[in-house]
Amino acid sequence: MAQNEKKSVMYSALEVAEICGVVNQTAINWIKKNSLKAFKTPGGQFRVSPDDLAHFMKERNMEIPVSVLSECEDSRFLPRSLLIVDDDRGLNSVVAKYLSKNFSDIEVYQAFDGFEAGSLMTEKHPGCIILDLDLPGIDGFDLCRRINETEKFGKPVIIVVTALETENLEEKVASYGVNNFMRKPLDLVSLVNMIKSIFE
Incomplete structure (x- = not known):
């Protein structure tokens, strides 16, 4: 699927925490330390792309859920x-x-x-x-x-x-x-x- 056809799914820090099995503050700390790439919304909330989350989880040998993999644009995560x-x-x-x-x-x-x-x-x-x-x-x-x-x-x-x-x-x-x-x-x-x- 072409990149512009992909649904623009983004995860909040809380969703990242739930996916990774940690508390919300741990996910926020990852983001603040630049371990996990994210951007801030105009309202000051963190958002993480499926590809960035998958890269982060892969580097740490964490099992990446199919729900995240299916949203990734990078074919290396197939x-x-x-x-x-x-x-x-x-x-x-x-x-x-x-x-x-x-x-x-x-x-x-x-x-x-x-x-x-x-x-x-x-x-x-x-x-x-x-x-x-x-x-x-x-x-x-x-x-x-x-x-x-x-x-x-x-x-x-x-x-x-x-x-x-x-x-x-x-x-x-x-x-x-x-x-x-x-x-x-x-x-x-x-x-x-x-x-x-x-x-x-």
Whole structure:
């Protein structure tokens, strides 16, 4: 998602304290000592961006909640995992093996239907989803919209893959917030490069 499309979420010192599991004064002290980057509102209140909070927490080996990660613009904070959603079991497995071989530090999950995909997205919060639009019993376009509109999946980056020949297909998925698009048959080298650009 482009920076100007990102929701401008900012955290108060109290919210920072709650996220980090400390008292409010501790968060204020972090800010006053310039350990945690923040700015002041015209009313004198501190505000911290999701990226600055994530940087701060990462430096201190604190677990960063998915709710914070999903608001970050810096792709380095994407969970190092991806989910392949395709009902073609053979292709799904080939892609999974190829990506596991090329990305030893990224966890690869597989789903073969929409129900399985929903469960894994909710439980694992993958940073990236490779999504076949033509899934049985599911509207792939609607799924793209729901993934991008709800917080519960952690706002992963979606790569749509499809064999559909519908006119203006790429523009249609872009209207649902998906800017990564590939047609089948898949070029696995191009897919690897796309994933590299997403995570790096």
